[in-house]
Amino acid sequence: MTVVPPPWALAAAGLLGLLTLGAAVLDGVLSARAAGTHVRTGLTRPIGEIARLMRQRRRVTVAADTLLWRIGGAGLLVMALMIITVVPLGKWTLFDLDVGVVWFNAMDVLAWAFVWLTGWGANSAHSLVGGYRFLAHGLAYELPLMFALVAPAVAASSLNVATIAAAQQNLWFAVWMPVAFLVYCMGVLAIAVWGPFSPALAPDTAGGVTAELSGLDRLLFLGGRYALLVAGAAFAVPMFLGGGSGPLLPAWMWVLVKTLALLTAFIWLRRRLPAVRPDLFMEVGWVVLLPAVLLQDLLVAGIALGRS
Amino acid sequence: MEHRHDAHETTHGTDHYMTNAGTRGGGHAGHAGMGHGAMNMAPAGIPLAIGGEDRDGLELDALHVRLGPVLAHWPAGLVLRCTLQGDVILDADASLIDADQPVAEDDGRGSTRPLFAARRCDNAAGLLELAGFNDIASHARRLRDALLNGDAHTGPQLDRLARMARRSWLLRWSLRRLGPVTDQDVARWHLPDTLRGDTRDRLLAMLDRAAQALAGRNGHLVAEQPRVPIDAVAELVRGWDLAAARLIVASLDLDMWTADRAVSRV
Numbered sequence: 241m242t243v244v245p246p247p248w249a250l251a252a253a254g255l256l257g258l259l260t261l262g263a264a265v266l267d268g269v270l271s272a273r274a275a276g277t278h279v280r281t282g283l284t285r286p287i288g289e290i291a292r293l294m295r296q297r298r299r300v301t302v303a304a305d306t307l308l309w310r311i312g313g314a315g316l317l318v319m320a321l322m323i324i325t326v327v328p329l330g331k332w333t334l335f336d337l338d339v340g341v342v343w344f345n346a347m348d349v350l351a352w353a354f355v356w357l358t359g360w361g362a363n364s365a366h367s368l369v370g371g372y373r374f375l376a377h378g379l380a381y382e383l384p385l386m387f388a389l390v391a392p393a394v395a396a397s398s399l400n401v402a403t404i405a406a407a408q409q410n411l412w413f414a415v416w417m418p419v420a421f422l423v424y425c426m427g428v429l430a431i432a433v434w435g436p437f438s439p440a441l442a443p444d445t446a447g448g449v450t451a452e453l454s455g456l457d458r459l460l461f462l463g464g465r466y467a468l469l470v471a472g473a474a475f476a477v478p479m480f481l482g483g484g485s486g487p488l489l490p491a492w493m494w495v496l497v498k499t500l501a502l503l504t505a506f507i508w509l510r511r512r513l514p515a516v517r518p519d520l521f522m523e524v525g526w527v528v529l530l531p532a533v534l535l536q537d538l539l540v541a542g543i544a545l546g547r548s
Numbered sequence: 549m550e551h552r553h554d555a556h557e558t559t560h561g562t563d564h565y566m567t568n569a570g571t572r573g574g575g576h577a578g579h580a581g582m583g584h585g586a587m588n589m590a591p592a593g594i595p596l597a598i599g600g601e602d603r604d605g606l607e608l609d610a611l612h613v614r615l616g617p618v619l620a621h622w623p624a625g626l627v628l629r630c631t632l633q634g635d636v637i638l639d640a641d642a643s644l645i646d647a648d649q650p651v652a653e654d655d656g657r658g659s660t661r662p663l664f665a666a667r668r669c670d671n672a673a674g675l676l677e678l679a680g681f682n683d684i685a686s687h688a689r690r691l692r693d694a695l696l697n698g699d700a701h702t703g704p705q706l707d708r709l710a711r712m713a714r715r716s717w718l719l720r721w722s723l724r725r726l727g728p729v730t731d732q733d734v735a736r737w738h739l740p741d742t743l744r745g746d747t748r749d750r751l752l753a754m755l756d757r758a759a760q761a762l763a764g765r766n767g768h769l770v771a772e773q774p775r776v777p778i779d780a781v782a783e784l785v786r787g788w789d790l791a792a793a794r795l796i797v798a799s800l801d802l803d804m805w806t807a808d809r810a811v812s813r814v
Binding site for chain 1: 593594611619634689718721790
């Protein structure tokens, strides 16, 4: 594993930005197709929206907690940037951390703070309801997500992301630990407040957390959601999808191809799955997901023990 | 003076404000001369919330939030004044804006069958959108537009939409048991009998009515259905959380009370 010098972080951020824009465009195209309008509107809309939000003046609410509001709004993007620092692109990585998995976990927990703060800062009832809806989802998704991250680490006997990727030479972890993989994917959708986990931004509360967001803050928050989908998909590649291994193409290309494939699935799923109200999901999280992923961990630990 | 102020703050000041907040937090105006202590009672001119009786025993502040008259996927003109604790609607009071205005002659109820069906599709699209079923909601909206444009062959499309809604087990899981309306409720508030059941039943009934109207089977039904009384709306959302309440209101398949032929553009 080659650790590239720090200036390459800019290139990584640029790549993240490109994929984020790609995700937004894909979502626009799928939405346009479902609405029966021309695909071109879906292509151009994200670009137009970026231009509009960059020029828009910030809306001000009475007695807003401006500092915390801004921190929350920009936070999701920062999380995504932090996550990709430990994802190896082929043989290069920015940050060859011994505890890369724990790093990802620490970053994903930040979503609790950032999404809630965005809801809190505006001093609006709808925003705050949205913020608490996210926390309620968090209570149900966070523990299963943590235990899902445990499975690949146990199987590879390491918390280092590159080592975990290398441990999948013969068989991807996604194949023989499907429950952990699915729960991980659910966790990524959740931290991105995406698809089934969008009640925090739902139209029934006038946009929930985003109800009062405008201008640059809105752009950062919405862009941050797409960026988190990208970062989550990218992190899944070394964790579950065999890292850069694959025939013909170079390793870095395989990482990108796998990331794009998973990202496309995430974007597509939004239109397929309904929003899940936190009160309903609480039951699913604790009664179904948590026991399922614990059993998965037990199975993986047993196999790992038998091998050694 | 400085000393006295401090003493006031530390000895019984806190206590005083606590009681005030607990019992009549709105009465901050009487303390205007008390310097920053009184200012804290109304940051930025907004009186602090007052705690209220809480069904869960959490002693949350009661928050007064108005839903409507303009809101996405909401019957235009309807205003619900809600008292929220957390996001649970403790109490609600319904009213209509421009209630004294005469209702337009052609209000989408007794008019042409496609228009009646289009209104049902629009309401179904709103409910589906609120429940987060974006794809089925898009179908319903496209069908609404087709009906308004007078397109032919809308019948099979409507059947397909109804089939999608009926078969989706996720939709059933998400909407069942929400806002049940019993036979007694129907009798008590003189509701249309299509509102019986839970929110999912009402969604299916909505699409069923549209299909019947297109097939020309319910000419008498359209005209004779009673309007949903406005107080029943408030009664039905009481005790539910905000998300459930929005779904329940959307499931009531309301006709426009005020606007003439307005169709939501969302």
